[in-house]
Amino acid sequence: xxxxxxxxxxxxxxxxxxxxxxxxxxxxxxxxxxxxxxxxxxxxxxxxxxxxxxxxxxxxxxxxxxxxxxxxxxxxxxxxxxxxxxxxxxxxxxxxxxxxxxxxxxxxxxxxxxxxxxxxxxxxxxxxxxxxxxxxxxxxxxxxxxxxxxxxxxxxxxxxxxxxxxxxxxxxxxxxxxxxxxxxxxxxxxxxxxxxxxxxxxxxxxxxxxxxxxxxxxxxxxxx
Amino acid sequence: xxxxxxxxxxxxxxxxxxxxxxxxxxxxxxxxxxxxxxxxxxxxxxxxxxxxxxxxxxxxxxxxxxxxxxxxxxxxxxxxxxxxxxxxxxxxxxxxxxxxxxxxxxxxxxxxxxxxxxxxxxxxxxxxxxxxxxxxxxxxxxxxxxxxxxxxxxxxxxxxxxxxxxxxxxxxxxxxxxxxxxxxxxxxxxxxxxxxxxxxxxxxxxxxxxxxx
Numbered sequence: 001x002x003x004x005x006x007x008x009x010x011x012x013x014x015x016x017x018x019x020x021x022x023x024x025x026x027x028x029x030x031x032x033x034x035x036x037x038x039x040x041x042x043x044x045x046x047x048x049x050x051x052x053x054x055x056x057x058x059x060x061x062x063x064x065x066x067x068x069x070x071x072x073x074x075x076x077x078x079x080x081x082x083x084x085x086x087x088x089x090x091x092x093x094x095x096x097x098x099x100x101x102x103x104x105x106x107x108x109x110x111x112x113x114x115x116x117x118x119x120x121x122x123x124x125x126x127x128x129x130x131x132x133x134x135x136x137x138x139x140x141x142x143x144x145x146x147x148x149x150x151x152x153x154x155x156x157x158x159x160x161x162x163x164x165x166x167x168x169x170x171x172x173x174x175x176x177x178x179x180x181x182x183x184x185x186x187x188x189x190x191x192x193x194x195x196x197x198x199x200x201x202x203x204x205x206x207x208x209x210x211x212x213x214x215x216x217x218x219x220x221x222x223x224x
Numbered sequence: 225x226x227x228x229x230x231x232x233x234x235x236x237x238x239x240x241x242x243x244x245x246x247x248x249x250x251x252x253x254x255x256x257x258x259x260x261x262x263x264x265x266x267x268x269x270x271x272x273x274x275x276x277x278x279x280x281x282x283x284x285x286x287x288x289x290x291x292x293x294x295x296x297x298x299x300x301x302x303x304x305x306x307x308x309x310x311x312x313x314x315x316x317x318x319x320x321x322x323x324x325x326x327x328x329x330x331x332x333x334x335x336x337x338x339x340x341x342x343x344x345x346x347x348x349x350x351x352x353x354x355x356x357x358x359x360x361x362x363x364x365x366x367x368x369x370x371x372x373x374x375x376x377x378x379x380x381x382x383x384x385x386x387x388x389x390x391x392x393x394x395x396x397x398x399x400x401x402x403x404x405x406x407x408x409x410x411x412x413x414x415x416x417x418x419x420x421x422x423x424x425x426x427x428x429x430x431x432x433x434x435x436x437x
Contacts (some may be wrong), residue, residue, distance in 0.1 A: 024252070024416050025249070027245075027248040027249055027252065028245050028246055028247070028248045028249065029245075031245040031248060032244070032245040032317075033243075071334075071391055072302075073303050075301055075302075075305060075334075075335075076301075077303065079297050079298040079301050079302075080298065082297055083294065083295070083297050083298060086297070087294060091401045102341055102344050102345070105296075105297050105340065106246075106337045106340055106341060108297055108301050108338050108340060109301070109335045109336065109339075110337075111249055111335060114335055137311045151346060174428050177427070177428075178242060178245065178427045178431070179244055179427035179431060180424075181245070181427075182420045182421070182423045182424035182427055183420070183421060183424040185420055186416070186417040186418070186419075186420025186421045186424065187417065187421075189416050189417045189420070190410075190412045190417040193417075194412045197412070207317065
């Protein structure tokens with residue numbers, strides 16, 4: 001695979017089409033599990049696994065699945081991997097399984113996974129689809145963990161479950177409530193948009209500058 | 225059967241959208257106009273009721289006695305997908321007017337996490353003492369004890385009122401967005417961030433209901 005294609009897929013997943021902040025997909029688990037950073041990281045990993053596996057299988061079967069029944073086929077493939085993940089977690093990580101609760105099963109209807117199956121894996125080769133799944137999953141994991149770190153720090157005065165200071169002295173309970181989830185997520189999207197637009201403008205400016213440079217050098221020579 | 229308790233909890237205190245974060249995607253996506261919000265809400269409610277009425281017996285009388293509990297996610301999602309497809313065909317045949325007005329919302333309901341969420345909620349099992357519905361079944365000569373947290377009637381009632389709770393939330397938000405979307409806010413706050421902040425205030429208002437119960 002060409003290096004440019006690789007970096008394009010990586011940048012799309014992590015920044016340009018970040019599922020949480022740019023596309024605003026998979027919002028239900030994002031709002032519900034960002035109450036603690038460990039939960040978010042676990043959820044992110046589960047989504048990453050399902051995303052990579054389902055992208056690979058759907059990409060392999062992309063010429064076999066008839067177009068009319070593709071959505072039910074995708075859903076069954078995804079549901080199989082979600083069942084694998086939830087059985088694995090129930091056996092080896094029972095605490096995480098219990099705290100994620102129904103949201104683990106709800107990965108089946110997570111729009112990120114169905115969206116990538118529909119828009120990427122169903123008409124791209126296996127390698128590219130696996131990479132797309134990996135970077136989309138990483139983009140999701142990083143974003144939800146970031147939101148969770150902020151909510152956990154302000155709401156329950158801890159960082160990845162480690163108590164930093166006495167929560168009874170200073171903590172804003174609002175951030176652990178459902179209203180706090182909406183507010184934090186909304187503000188995160190706004191901040192991400194500000195940064196993204198600023199970087200975009202800067203890059204555009206640089207590109208324009210580069211294109212102008214040889215012209216100015218030539219004109220300078222001519223002038224001499 | 226505690227009917228009033230179920231109604232109050234489903235509509236307000238445990239509202240699917242604002243307290244349990246289920247069905248957020250259509251809540252944010254299809255709430256631009258009150259008309260389409262109402263259509264989406266009613267489509268979700270109808271599918272929820274039918275889903276509860278179908279998944280509850282399948283889980284209780286087929287999956288549990290046969291020891292196939294681990295297949296629940298796959299079975300539920302297949303049941304929901306085919307139910308939505310069937311509902312679409314029936315509506316198309318008998319009420320074309322309603323079909324065209326619901327149009328794009330019906331297929332979207334399949335991937336709505338509120339539907340799978342209600343199927344998981346009503347099929348929760350309970351300890352023997354706390355069960356609202358228990359029965360003994362003989363499967364392949366073996367006695368199987370079944371203890372469910374809800375009875376069939378409660379399951380269907382929950383489906384109806386959680387669906388109406390979803391409708392209430394999405395219609396309220398669409399009404400608020402008629403004003404909020406026209407506000408002159410910073411460019412980066414336009415769209416999703418502003419909708420989230422509106423939802424934040426709605427969630428605060430609904431939080432008060434949990435204090436009553």
